[in-house]
Amino acid sequence: MISSFILFFNASYATIMSGKIWSLFIFPFLVCISFCRCSPELPAGDPDNGGLFLPEGFDALVVVDSLEGRARHLAVNHNGDIYVKLRFPDSIGGNAALRDTDNDGKADIIETFGDYLDKSSYGTAMRIHNGYLYYSSVTRILRQKLTGKLVPDSEMELIVTDTQPPRQHDTKPIAFDKKGNLYTPFGAPSDACQEDDRVFMSPGIDPCPILEHRAGIWKFDANKKGQFQRDGEKFATGLRSVVALEWNDQDDNLFTLAHGRDHIYNTWPEIYTVWEGSVLPSEVFLKLKKGSDAGWPYHYYNQIKEDYFLSPEYGGDGKKQGENVDSLVKPLIGFPGHFAPNDLLFYTGDQFPEHYKNGAFMAFHGSTSSAPYPQTGYFIAFVPMAKGMPSGPWEVFADGFAGVDTIINTSDAKYRPMGLAMGPDGSIYISDTEKGKIWRVMFKGDKGKFGKAQLAKMEDRKKQASNIKTPDEVKDIVATEEDGFFPKTGNMAEGAKLYNIHCALCHQKNGRGNDRFPPLNYSDWVNGDKERLTDVVLNGLEGEIRVHGRSYNNVMPKQDHLKNEDIALILTYIRQNFGNRSNGIVPEEVAKVRKATTKSP
Template identity: 70%
Template sequence: MKLLFKRVRIELMMGSKSLLVLFSVLILLIFFGCTPKIPSGDPDNAGLFLPGDFEALAVVDSLKGRARHLTVNTNGDIYVKLRFPDSIGGNAALRDTDNDGKADIIETFDDYMDKSSYGTEMKIYNGYLYFSSVTRIFRQKLTGDLVPESEMELILTDTQPPRQHDTKPLAFDKQGNMYTVFGAPSDNCQVDDRSPFSPGMYPCPILEDRAGIWKFDADKKGQFQKDGHKFATGLRSVVGLAWNDVDDNLYAVLHGRDYLHNTWPDRYSVWEGAVLPSEVFLKLKEGSDAGWPYHYYDQMQGKYMLSPEYGGDGKEQGDVDHLEEPVVAFPGHFAPNDIIFYKGDQFPERYRNGAFIAFHGSTSSAPYPQAGYFVGFVPMMGGEPSGPWEVFADGFAGIDTIANTSDAHYRPMGLAEGPDGSLYVSDSQKGKIWRIMYKGDREKFGNAQLAAMEKRKANAPNIKTPDEFNDILIPKGDAKAYWDRKLSKDAKLFNTYCAICHQRNGQGNDRFPPLNGSEWVTGDTERLIKVILNGLEGEIMVKGRSYNNVMPRMDMLKDDEISTILTYIRQNFGNEASAISAEEVEKIRKENEESKGDDAK
């Protein structure tokens, strides 16, 4: 190559007629002889199960700060949004200098940590790197350096404090508009959020300025919600958002509401609570309504149903004619956290323009296996599904049956396409990043290569819809009899009211804090009792990590039931704190009620 460059310089000086030929040869060598080859996958595909002739490697095994969404620049540099608060910088930049697929350089930048910097999005648009916390959207001009040296511009500020379902995923259309989410700070707009038998507020006041998607100018700095335009409504929680260039439409994957059984045990069984409602994949147009909080989608019945907070019982639909029908209705609690439409040509043709979806995995499927924890694929043509949804990558959890969320080794979070058509997947547990590549004959890819993944869809405990009786995670037989016979009173109360969030092993998950070693559990008993009686909302720190969800009021429990539960959690999961008596609960309940009476005056 060096000799060829020298020859070109000589020919330029001499004005040779062969210059055009030599220059053409040079260009061909540059593009076809010097383009980095796709690296080999790891021997075990970095722990993943993939369709035939696909390979995977671990770009990085872990990132300090773990990972949320990610994006890949045209030169292969990877940018990752880190989680708060255990990151040393708001973002991470990764570079592979020797083309082996592994990150050789990892740098963190934009250390803007504060109470609102829990990471959400990372995307490149029009030469800018856009990234977000739950309350703010920033951008930086990409300068060619791994870490951009340009000014960090604040594009949008959400003035409300961080609450549950606050995320800021991003999508950009062809006209320079930016779309983002203002999530609903509620499970289903109940008077007492997540509390058993609490009715829904009607009309739901949250719909006025939350539970929707707003459209903004992607280039305008210093915007607030009032500067945008409400594009779609009825969306409780959206973490994955994407614009599809094929049909020029916005698409979203939704998290369905929680706790159908726990809040309405007279209307929904334990099994129905574990598999419903659907996580839907929607095409959204101007004015679209996805139904929340008045309706949810039932994937088994294939239709919208009236929510129990508004009189539903799993059979009544109500007024649903105006609601946006899903593109695909996935099983409940899969937790879809990212979506991309594949544009490359490295993968076989059937994947082109289809949708990859990262399912982060459930936290509330007990006593059945936790569900999700894989990357799915929806084949599409012209913006419509061209076949049933598929399992594309599985094995992230590292175990076959996930009883508690904390059992999973990894949880797929973000997706990005590289310049060569490779698919990148990030993990929120340890910050691992995979690169998935295709190494076979694109023309020969077909059913034979997909067969093993079809079997996983039908049989894997984290993917299939569990059988109501045979897949419950207790010994087979009469589940109720086993529950009554084997569980002590304290364990039974804990599993009934607490385990769905904090998990049966007390280790919690990304959404709900752990009980083992928690200063909230083993510390001040009065504070702990008040959490049960009054509930808790807003950001708290537990064992050095931030959590921002809702603990419902449990004041309907008797004093002895509360004392039993609290003593159980203070003396299990490795905790060795003192017991709490029913008399202590009774005393604080009376003081609590007197305080509320004084406030009312």
């Protein structure tokens, strides 16, 4: 190397002396390329780090403040181009491509592309692998060869098709191993495989028929076009909902962060307390081997007791563990319930301090069902790793996305972190689902001095922030007796109390819903046909609907166990609140619909 440099210097010096003055300008640049291997300096961070709280030594900037269609997962190419899976792709294509042309870290060019054919429902994946851009809808995994252009002009290849129509928990995140295989989940269209999904005290079906073709992860050939589920191999089971999936190249294993089930208190209030419903079951960090079983629907993981327990649908009471617990895959970490883990990234870059090398970054999208306690999640966690196992307790890496100190309703959160990607220089990129905002996080401190002192403020947030800590059962309640979670001693209208007990878990206390459940304000479903609305409450609703131009595809559980008087009070309340100004519903109208829609034995 040194001898080459000396020869280069002598030749350049001779050229300069011969009168070719241009060498004076190009010489330093060539020396840098040949000898120093210089890389462009990191761009300046935003003065407020884009609103984020980060460990000492880190800066952040906002790459783009908002994307039409918002954002799910994202990927960064070797030249810095960013590709984003859009959350609401209607009419604009399924993906966005971003480019920074002046190296200030901000996206100057934004283009959308990719028609998924079923784009009324959002997908998840956006990954770059072996020169291809892979992305998904809820029923298809596609890829395009990257050609050097910002928007690839290569053929769109259909790799995997899910032949079942979109249903709840249908996502298609993807991961790749070193042998040319692709992994993706097929979600369970149920909360706990009940006879009546999410319905009060509905028993579980035993054996659960869903497990044969759903609630697991399948392995496919990453390069073969035209595959269906039958062409893949079932790799792991007992996984109700997976959005965060990644292969760890250092450990050479598949990892996931799995969503726990919902409604454990609301459907089984005689067994569980409101507090237990807020913090359980756990969201689990798992290393998966071929044949791994994560327990769903028969078992759930309790991170407080650090073990699996029998689900109430199958005879559990919060204490029984049931059979075959020892055969279930042991979580590496059990996070609190409802954090909503939506992406996972193993850090292989060199920009960050050694503390982060090969560790796991995790995006927690945030809860929708933690009431009457604060909604939780809405931050980026980090787990230090060594040889495929946690080497220390989990940490808070980035917080502040929500923009408020206490999140009571999901809609209170200004931003919700969703996707993670690493850039070619080792920067970390984070996407948001609410406005399509993207941050770039960079380290500019002294890597040699990075340690506990630089992490101290983030450790304090882990212990104190209402969206991160496990709430105190008494002190941290953000609802009152009038909200309906406790004995009805307040002066709030009876309909409001009943609404907060039976409906606010999904549609939220303010009626604005969230990304999974539709809003009630100004909705034709609420203000339109009375009989249709009453039928939905009595008999439930399943399948895709559109509210305010957006698609929702979850399950509305039937509430036919409620008295006609109570249903009338709830429906009158929602038709006359949240900005709605429709006339009320009386018990006789509910009774009429109940009689007309009740199936004969």
